[in-house]
Amino acid sequence: MIIHSVIPVEKIFEGYQAGGGVLQEVSVGGRMLLVEEIAPRQYQLVRLINGSLEDYLHPALQPGTRIPASWVESDP
Template sequence: MTLHTIMPLELVLQGIHNEEAEPMHEVTVKGIKMQVVPIAPGMGKIVRLLDCSLHDYLNPALMPGALIPYHTFEE
């Protein structure tokens, strides 16, 4: 991969080896599998969609950074 940028390399690679990355969970909400970062119990911030239809990518409620309620079930 080639990256052409005027930004300093330190800024581009900032946080690439961060050991304290936010914990992500894979959840399914209304049939859409996504990765979320928990913010509060039952509430998460969408990181990315993993398994959905192409039309779901156009839904502003499912864009990365949007907050979404979800349920986790402990087994």
């Protein structure tokens, strides 16, 4: 990748390599979700790994959505 910019490369990619929270795969209602722990008992949906075609359009299953801790903690 080539970037032509007057902004220093360090500034452009600042925080890009920053590690996030712990990622977990969680099965919820027959769907496999990848969630990130953003704080104790707080999770954010990173990716819908599998589900029906309609699930990919469901607003509650979009990346970035906050996931209730009960969904994650109830998974065996």
